[in-house]
Amino acid sequence: MNMTKRTIVALPGDGIGRHVLEECIRVLDKAGFDASYVEGDIGWEFWKSEGNPLPDRTIELLEKHKIGLFGAITSKPKDAAFAELDPGLKEKGLVYSSPIVGLRQHFNLDVCIRPCKTYTGNPLNFIRRGAGDSIEEPEVDVAIFRQNTEGLYGGVEWSNPPDIVYNGLATHPKFKKNFGTVPREELSISTRIFTKKATERILRAAFAHAVKFGYKSVTVCEKPNVIRETSGMMYKMAQEIQAADFPGIELWNTNIDAQMMWLTKNPETYGVIVAGNMFGDIVSDGFAGLIGGLGFACSANLGEEVSVFEPTHGSAPKYADYSESIVNPIAMVESACMMLDHIGEAEISGRIRSAIAQVIMEGKVRTYDMMKMTGRADVIKNGAASTRQMAEAIIAKL
Ligand code: IPM
Ligand code: MN
Numbered sequence: 001m002n003m004t005k006r007t008i009v010a011l012p013g014d015g016i017g018r019h020v021l022e023e024c025i026r027v028l029d030k031a032g033f034d035a036s037y038v039e040g041d042i043g044w045e046f047w048k049s050e051g052n053p054l055p056d057r058t059i060e061l062l063e064k065h066k067i068g069l070f071g072a073i074t075s076k077p078k079d080a081a082f083a084e085l086d087p088g089l090k091e092k093g094l095v096y097s098s099p100i101v102g103l104r105q106h107f108n109l110d111v112c113i114r115p116c117k118t119y120t121g122n123p124l125n126f127i128r129r130g131a132g133d134s135i136e137e138p139e140v141d142v143a144i145f146r147q148n149t150e151g152l153y154g155g156v157e158w159s160n161p162p163d164i165v166y167n168g169l170a171t172h173p174k175f176k177k178n179f180g181t182v183p184r185e186e187l188s189i190s191t192r193i194f195t196k197k198a199t200e201r202i203l204r205a206a207f208a209h210a211v212k213f214g215y216k217s218v219t220v221c222e223k224p225n226v227i228r229e230t231s232g233m234m235y236k237m238a239q240e241i242q243a244a245d246f247p248g249i250e251l252w253n254t255n256i257d258a259q260m261m262w263l264t265k266n267p268e269t270y271g272v273i274v275a276g277n278m279f280g281d282i283v284s285d286g287f288a289g290l291i292g293g294l295g296f297a298c299s300a301n302l303g304e305e306v307s308v309f310e311p312t313h314g315s316a317p318k319y320a321d322y323s324e325s326i327v328n329p330i331a332m333v334e335s336a337c338m339m340l341d342h343i344g345e346a347e348i349s350g351r352i353r354s355a356i357a358q359v360i361m362e363g364k365v366r367t368y369d370m371m372k373m374t375g376r377a378d379v380i381k382n383g384a385a386s387t388r389q390m391a392e393a394i395i396a397k398l
Pocket of ligand 1: 075100281312
């Protein structure tokens with residue numbers, strides 16, 4: 001059976017993105033994933049030179065091939081970004097915005113999945129005190145479902161808001177007292193909009209995942225006691241969906257603040273967690289910290305047509321120019337495994353994951369983060385594995 005060969009859009013992005021992506025593709029090749037790769041331009045370089053970190057040609061590549069494998073991106077605040085723009089573009093009124101957020105919006109990649117699963121033997125695993133003086137190492141196996149396009153990331157925001165917004169506040173019986181008397185130049189507003197359609201999609205995706213992978217519970221992690229409309233709607237819809245279609249899955253409800261505390265008390269209790277955009281961002285970093293930090297945090301951004309897979313670490317620009325890359329490629333390789341699962345290549349992803357598990361369990365090859373070193377050029381001299389060596393170790397176990 002010879003199906004047409006897949007083309008994957010490789011999006012290295014900034015800084016160490018290119019290093020981890022290159023090593024990841026070597027692992028994929030060696031694992032027998034038969035694909036070709038086209039490179040899409042994205043990131044800081046293209047902001048500086050073209051005033052657009054997400055050029056149309058990259059959008060077109062993704063439209064055509066549907067699957068993107070993304071390295072990492074640098075994000076800087078508005079003013080810092082403007083300062084680095086090509087002088088010839090400075091008069092054009094361009095404003096930097098994160099191209100990964102741009103991709104999520106453009107292709108409506110509204111379902112974000114961030115699994116956080118303990119690897120046995122990872123020296124970075126979270127430990128806690130148990131009874132007496134015992135040390136416990138809880139096994140975390142959580143899948144976070146983050147709504148990826150709306151909420152605080154929806155982009156509906158203003159400083160010095162226009163009439164229609166300002167007057168809406170100033171004339172509203174409830175809002176005018178606190179905000180209607182503030183001079184408008186002193187107001188900044190970022191909205192948190194949830195739609196039923198997107199909320200239902202993330203909830204259903206979360207429940208379906210629980211059924212498919214045998215998790216007993218889905219936890220809605222929001223703040224419905226205070227944010228009554230959006231968080232409240234999400235929880236109410238979760239109750240309805242659970243009752244109608246997923247009676248075998250327990251529905252739990254936590255507040256984001258309490259969840260961040262319980263994270264270190266009973267992380268093994270949770271299964272699937274579902275949240276809006278900002279809280280999903282927060283809780284996914286929290287759980288990632290329990291399983292080894294950003295070097296292990298992978299993600300999938302799924303749309304109905306296009307999907308993009310990325311490690312959730314940043315671009316670590318300070319490490320980007322080392323003669324030998326030191327960063328841990330596992331988050332990138334794990335993200336590629338999510339891609340493989342998504343396109344029906346679970347046999348290959350299964351083999352890669354078990355190779356990673358063996359390398360971690362053996363403990364002979366460890367990147368600097370796993371050796372609890374500070375990231376510096378000399379970590380390799382001091383016994384840490386390079387990005388390349390970690391990839392080689394994984395390949396050797398395939
Ligand atoms: C993430 C990151 C991004 C986000 C940043 C880089 C825009 O933190 O993917 O979690 O906030 O979504
Ligand atoms: Mn984040």
